[in-house]
Amino acid sequence: MISSHSDTSREVREKLERAEGAREKEKGKKRRAEAIKPKGAGAPKWTDLSLVSYLKTIYMSKPKYFLYARKSTEDDDKQVMSIDAQLFELREFARKENLEILEEFQESKSAKTPGRPIFNEMMAKIEEIGNCGILAWHPDRLARNSIDGGRIIYAVDQKNIVSLRFPTFWFEPTHPRIQKKKHDFPFTGTFSCGECASMFTAQWATGKCGGKYRYYRCTKKKGTCSQGYLREEVLAEQIKEQLQTISLCDKYADWMLQRVEKWEQEENNLSQSGDKNLAVKIKESESRLDKLVSAYLDDDVPKEIYLKKKDKLMRESLTLKQEKKDFNHKGNNWVEPLREWILDTKQADFLSSSDNFKEIAFFVKKVGTNPRVLDKSAHFGALAPFGFVLSARRFLPFSSSGTPSARRSSALSECEVSTCDPTGNRTPIYAVKGRCPSR
Numbered sequence: 001m002i003s004s005h006s007d008t009s010r011e012v013r014e015k016l017e018r019a020e021g022a023r024e025k026e027k028g029k030k031r032r033a034e035a036i037k038p039k040g041a042g043a044p045k046w047t048d049l050s051l052v053s054y055l056k057t058i059y060m061s062k063p064k065y066f067l068y069a070r071k072s073t074e075d076d077d078k079q080v081m082s083i084d085a086q087l088f089e090l091r092e093f094a095r096k097e098n099l100e101i102l103e104e105f106q107e108s109k110s111a112k113t114p115g116r117p118i119f120n121e122m123m124a125k126i127e128e129i130g131n132c133g134i135l136a137w138h139p140d141r142l143a144r145n146s147i148d149g150g151r152i153i154y155a156v157d158q159k160n161i162v163s164l165r166f167p168t169f170w171f172e173p174t175h176p177r178i179q180k181k182k183h184d185f186p187f188t189g190t191f192s193c194g195e196c197a198s199m200f201t202a203q204w205a206t207g208k209c210g211g212k213y214r215y216y217r218c219t220k221k222k223g224t225c226s227q228g229y230l231r232e233e234v235l236a237e238q239i240k241e242q243l244q245t246i247s248l249c250d251k252y253a254d255w256m257l258q259r260v261e262k263w264e265q266e267e268n269n270l271s272q273s274g275d276k277n278l279a280v281k282i283k284e285s286e287s288r289l290d291k292l293v294s295a296y297l298d299d300d301v302p303k304e305i306y307l308k309k310k311d312k313l314m315r316e317s318l319t320l321k322q323e324k325k326d327f328n329h330k331g332n333n334w335v336e337p338l339r340e341w342i343l344d345t346k347q348a349d350f351l352s353s354s355d356n357f358k359e360i361a362f363f364v365k366k367v368g369t370n371p372r373v374l375d376k377s378a379h380f381g382a383l384a385p386f387g388f389v390l391s392a393r394r395f396l397p398f399s400s401s402g403t404p405s406a407r408r409s410s411a412l413s414e415c416e417v418s419t420c421d422p423t424g425n426r427t428p429i430y431a432v433k434g435r436c437p438s439r
């Protein structure tokens with residue numbers, strides 16, 4: 001049966017209203033039971049109003065479920081339970097778990113490509129109503145492609161889906177709330193104490209002028225430690241300063257990226273021609289072997305010679321094939337790490353003036369070694385390639401009158417960069433101390 005959108009949403013609304021009515025009844029019962037309960041010392045002292053609002057919160061937060069059963073007509077789905085069997089199991093599961101089913105959906109379609117009409121109809125309802133749950137036999141009944149999977153994840157993010165239940169899995173996105181609060185301190189789990197090596201933790205505290213601030217401190221789990229508190233902003237500033245020392249501004253980073261791309265192209269061309277040469281040799285060797293076999297079959301070659309020659313040709317062919325394989329493997333495997341490193345120096349530059357502390361913490365974990373705080377000052381080492389930036393930064397050209405960013409062209413000029421050897425290694429000729437010109 002196909003009903004129009006307004007019809008279906010009316011149906012859902014009516015169902016919700018009916019559910020609400022039943023709930024109200026239940027609430028009344030509970031309220032009355034509460035009222036006649038003896039109020040001992042330990043009993044919560046509910047005023048009638050707070051009890052109602054408490055129950056309301058519980059009721060409001062309890063999701064209504066959409067039941068979804070799917071089986072495609074494709075052969076590879078033969079292992080999967082029939083739709084009827086899924087429905088039976090899911091209803092049983094819902095009964096046992098006391099889940100309220102708002103509506104049931106069933107669909108005979110593959111989930112490998114997006115565009116299942118029933119699934120889409122269900123998702124539209126979920127997105128409209130919000131605070132819903134989905135009950136399905138297995139996650140793969142719901143989505144097997146990234147678009148539908150993404151739609152579900154987005155609905156979870158938007159809290160339109162607050163529960164995903166599968167008889168074999170259990171996913172409750174509302175549960176980790178307490179944990180989430182812990183993650184509000186972006187730098188916890190990143191720094192350790194420079195004095196006693198315990199981890200740093202964070203807490204809210206009131207400052208001298210009464211403002212609420214986030215502080216970081218040593219957990220002192222390894223014994224006595226004299227380290228004090230450090231305010232989040234101060235810590236962040238120190239990290240940002242350090243990030244700056246391993247950063248390259250867009251100008252240089254982009255130039256390096258361009259250079260890497262050029263190298264990559266050159267090497268690709270080289271390896272392509274090398275690869276081609278080897279392919280030709282392999283083919284030649286194989287055709288010689290063919291000829292030998294034909295000659296032998298025509299009785300033109302004695303067996304002894306044939307075997308000897310065959311052995312030689314096969315060895316040759318194998319060697320060539322291995323050579324070709326090695327050649328392809330060697331390839332450009334240095335390109336991506338180098339490119340990523342350049343992007344990291346760019347990211348360090350961006351983050352050194354950013355207030356996204358979470359991203360800063362993530363980055364420090366990625367590129368920093370042994371991040372620690374000692375005497376209210378944060379330090380971290382940098383992986384080897386960043387050490388290069390640290391030492392090379394002072395050689396970067398810098399002049400206040402004509403900063404490169406003020407120029408029209410985005411590439412460095414020849415006088416800023418010189419070629420020192422045929423491999424293309426560059427040595428900057430300027431030796432002027434200074435920061436990246438763009439800042």
Ligand SMILES: [Zn+2]
Binds near residue numbers: 195
């Ligand atoms: Zn400590």
